[in-house]
Amino acid sequence: MPELPEVETVRAGLAEFVTGARVTKVEVFDTRSLKRHEGTESDFIATLVGRRIEAAVRRGKFLWLPLSLAKSDKAQLALIGHLGMSGQILLRTPKFEPDKLTRIVLYLTAADGQKYEMRFVDQRIFGSLAIDQMQPTEDGGVGGFSAQVGLAAPWRNLIPAQVAHIARDPLDLEFDQAKVLAAFKKKQSGIKRVLLDQGVLSGIGNIYADESLWLAKLHYDQPAATLSKAKSLELLAFVQKVLAEAVAVGGTSFDEQYKNINGESGYFSQSLNAYGMTGFPCKRCGRAIRRDSWMNRGSHLCPSCQKLSR
DNA sequence: ATGGACACCTGTGGGC
DNA sequence: TGCCCACAGGTGTCCA
Numbered sequence: 597m598p599e600l601p602e603v604e605t606v607r608a609g610l611a612e613f614v615t616g617a618r619v620t621k622v623e624v625f626d627t628r629s630l631k632r633h634e635g636t637e638s639d640f641i642a643t644l645v646g647r648r649i650e651a652a653v654r655r656g657k658f659l660w661l662p663l664s665l666a667k668s669d670k671a672q673l674a675l676i677g678h679l680g681m682s683g684q685i686l687l688r689t690p691k692f693e694p695d696k697l698t699r700i701v702l703y704l705t706a707a708d709g710q711k712y713e714m715r716f717v718d719q720r721i722f723g724s725l726a727i728d729q730m731q732p733t734e735d736g737g738v739g740g741f742s743a744q745v746g747l748a749a750p751w752r753n754l755i756p757a758q759v760a761h762i763a764r765d766p767l768d769l770e771f772d773q774a775k776v777l778a779a780f781k782k783k784q785s786g787i788k789r790v791l792l793d794q795g796v797l798s799g800i801g802n803i804y805a806d807e808s809l810w811l812a813k814l815h816y817d818q819p820a821a822t823l824s825k826a827k828s829l830e831l832l833a834f835v836q837k838v839l840a841e842a843v844a845v846g847g848t849s850f851d852e853q854y855k856n857i858n859g860e861s862g863y864f865s866q867s868l869n870a871y872g873m874t875g876f877p878c879k880r881c882g883r884a885i886r887r888d889s890w891m892n893r894g895s896h897l898c899p900s901c902q903k904l905s906r
Numbered sequence: 907a908t909g910g911a912c913a914c915c916t917g918t919g920g921g922c
Numbered sequence: 923t924g925c926c927c928a929c930a931g932g933t934g935t936c937c938a
Contacts, residue, residue, distance in 0.1 A: 598932085599932090679931085680933080682931080720932095722932055794932095794933085802931060804931090847931090848931070849931095850931085851930090893929090893930085894930090
């Protein structure tokens with residue numbers, strides 16, 4: 597489900613309501629949702645209870661909540677969340693009806709005394725929560741992202757170890773276009789594979805890759821190295837435009853699989869030109885959008901506008 | 907380096 | 923109604 601716009605919508609909601617909240621209790625209903633956690637279930641719970649949530653931070657599709665220090669800590673810790681294909685984080689008041697497929701619940705008391713249940717809901721269990729150590733990074737941590745959301749030190753200079761391999765995302769103010777262009781030049785792989793490579797640039801998944809490629813009139817298998825500098829810059833500009841517009845409307849929701857922290861859908865599905873539009877006329881040329889099987893998933897494109905070149 | 911298959915999972919919808 | 927198949931916003935690993 598969730599790509600950058602959906603994760604950012606969740607992050608922004610958490611930042612508003614759980615910054616400064618204290619964890620009072622944790623329940624784990626399915627330990628498979630702790631698959632990225634390196635300790636045990638009881639260690640996960642014991643580490644969280646009593647901590648204060650200091651912020652809500654994101655890079656690409658990873659989000660994390662930096663935690664207050666405890667005396668025994670050797671490093672700053674954070675609660676990392678990855679939503680996988682079907683993960684949600686719902687913030688409910690205590691008497692709110694149960695949510696199906698709830699895997700983990702954090703019971704919180706906000707700074708103003710309001711009590712919440714932060715419910716990690718995940719149909720397919722490809723997502724997870726985990727506690728991880730934060731570390732300084734070579735590229736200056738989440739500085740660019742921090743500037744965007746007003747994140748304070750020390751959180752702006754640290755990244756969880758598990759997120760260290762994730763490249764800056766296109767909405768990060770310190771996103772390095774030149775670095776990404778250099779990576780394109782070295783890759784013989786199709787451009788869509790490269791857009792989905794979270795180590796080159798992060799946050800893009802199947803929806804926003806297909807949408808960006810449709811806007812740029814590029815075929816998914818066009819080798820990245822064959823793109824001119826101008827074409828690459830045009831593509832990155834479309835990527836940023838699509839991601840920013842999707843963030844502005846709360847992401848893309850097709851069904852029950854993506855909701856914000858209040859359980860509300862996003863509206864970007866109304867703006868889709870290619871993804872999920874199989875058989876509908878291309879909004880540029882009228883030819884039917886086609887779905888190709890590709891990498892064990894689907895790629896949606898206009899066969900007229902998006903041809904392989906050379 | 908590159909691309910393909912597959913594993914991890916549950917749920918939904920279409921065709922018969 | 924039931925059964926089977928295809929398909930779903932991600933990531934990681936193994937193998938030619």
